[in-house]
Amino acid sequence: MISRDEILGILERYDPEKITVGVLGSHSALDIADGAKEEGLPVLVVAQRGRHKTYAEYFRLRKTRDGITKGFIDEVIVLEKFARIIDVQDELVKRNVIFVPNRSFVVYTGIDRVENDFKVPLFGSRNLLRSEERSEEKSYYWLLEKAGLPYPEPVKPEEIDEVGLVIVKLPHAKKRLERGFFTAASYKEFREKAEKLIKLGVITEEDLARARIERYIIGPVFNFDFFYSPIDGEIELLGIDWRFETSLDGHVRLPAAQQLTLPEWQFEPEYTVTGHASSTLRESLLEKVFDMAEKYVKATQEYYSPGIIGPFTLQTAVDKDLNFYIYDVAPRTGGGTNIHMAMGHPYGNALWRKPMSTGRRVALEIKRAIELDELERVVT
Structure with a gap:
């Protein structure tokens, strides 16, 4: 794990008046970018070729022919693969980027590289990101x-008949970012469904052996x-x-x-x-x-x-x-926050008496930390 002292050493070289909010172009990036723009902070999105147009074209900041401002993403770095973000981290540091992690960033970069190789200050808790992996001992x-x-209690396959309906949690065999979940109300149903899904290429035997089985909450x-x-x-x-x-x-x-x-x-x-x-x-x-x-x-x-x-x-x-x-x-921005960009969250709006999405709240905390000279409190 990159030490926090090392990250703070990098942060010391930043110009606090030129902080840029960075995010990987996937998951909740639009919410983070919109929120940063709402608070007057520049936005840089790191995108993958083939999935970059959302950020580099459709929502980029530009002027219409009659001079109206449209869009909210200032700059996009396009990579051949998301994982190549490690190769441009020096550029991100040079641009005073505080990077906001999302689930896609962790999955595509790899948790080991996020923890040990990505030396860009992260807004949030770097050491908590691994806890999202169900296979980890300290998940x-x-x-x-x-x-x-x-939380729903874990169940062994042979206990399903006693417990009733369970959900089996494991990754999809081909779409690794997605789920190969299935439900079963008996051990017999568990085995039958598992065998069918393996045959169909939805799950694998290896993943099934490590799957989390838990009581299904109706x-x-x-x-x-x-x-x-x-x-x-x-x-x-x-x-x-x-x-x-x-x-x-x-x-x-x-x-x-x-x-x-x-x-x-x-x-x-x-x-x-x-x-x-x-x-x-x-x-x-x-x-x-x-x-x-x-x-x-x-x-x-x-x-x-x-x-x-x-x-x-x-x-x-x-x-x-x-x-x-x-x-x-x-332990980071949730996947559903895009529904509140520009409009804010109902409870956040009521609390702050203005539109307050998750993206805007992140940007506001960064701005407040800059003004109070306490940026080290919000990054790892």
């Missing part, structure tokens, strides 16, 4: 247990988009979102009788996230949610010093008795 499940937070899902400010020492709930997943959402729109007639290659829905929608929560439950966030932040400070910095998302399911279970944690 977010380990941290949730230390924090005393509720109920609605809510992703809580939080922000922890080291400057204020406070937690903010900015917004709530939920996902559209293919082909799951297509399956649930079919009558049960129709689902039963699907051919083998369509029998099991996939869980590929394709979009998000905004949500709110009944107010009597909000205190429970803040309590979970407080415990999570405290645990990160105890076990992953200096603890969480900036945005994080607790992904939950709520059962019939209104109990929350955290089934995933994003």
Whole structure:
């Protein structure tokens, strides 16, 4: 792990009046870029050829023929592969970039290289990014247990008949950024589905052996988009979102009788996230949610010093008795924050009395840190 002292040494060479917000061109990059622009900070996106036009053309900053300003991305560096971002890190440092990590950055660059080779100051908690990997010994499940937070209990394959419906979590065999999840209500169903999915090339035997199997929580899902400010020492709930997943959402729109007639290659829905929608929560439950966030932040400070910095998302399911279970944690910008760019999050807007998206809140914290001469508190 690159030491924080080394990163702060690099930060000392930055011109605080020329700080640029950098982000990998994927996942939640538009939200980060829009938020930075809203706060008057320049934006640099590192994109991959073949996926660069969103940033280099459609949302780039330019003037129309009659002089109207349009777009919000100042500059784009186009690479042949996202992983080549390591090769341009000196250029990023030269441009005073504070880089905002998203899930795509970690996956495409590789967690080892993010931790050991990427010497650009990150806004957020570099040492927490690995906790998102379920196969790690100290994954977010380990941290949730230390924090005393509720999560779906793990289940062994032979225990499924006793527990009931479970979800099996493992990566997709071909689309490694995506999921090869499936559900089962008995050990027999688990084996039958696993064998079919392996045959279809959706999952592999190796991944199945390392899969996380846990009790399936029957109920609605809510992703809580939080922000922890080291400057204020406070937690903010900015917004709530939920996902559209293919082909799951297509399956649930079919009558049960129709689902039963699907051919083998369509029998099991996939869980590929394709979009998000905004949500709110009944107010009597909000205190429970803040309590979970407080415990999570405290645990990160105890076990992953200096603890969480900036945005994080607790992904939950709520059962019939209104109990929350955290089934995933994003120790960085969540994947659903693009729905609030330009408009802000409902709760963040109410708190700050102006449109406050996650991207804008990140930029605001960077600006405040510059003004208070405390940038070292928000980067790792």
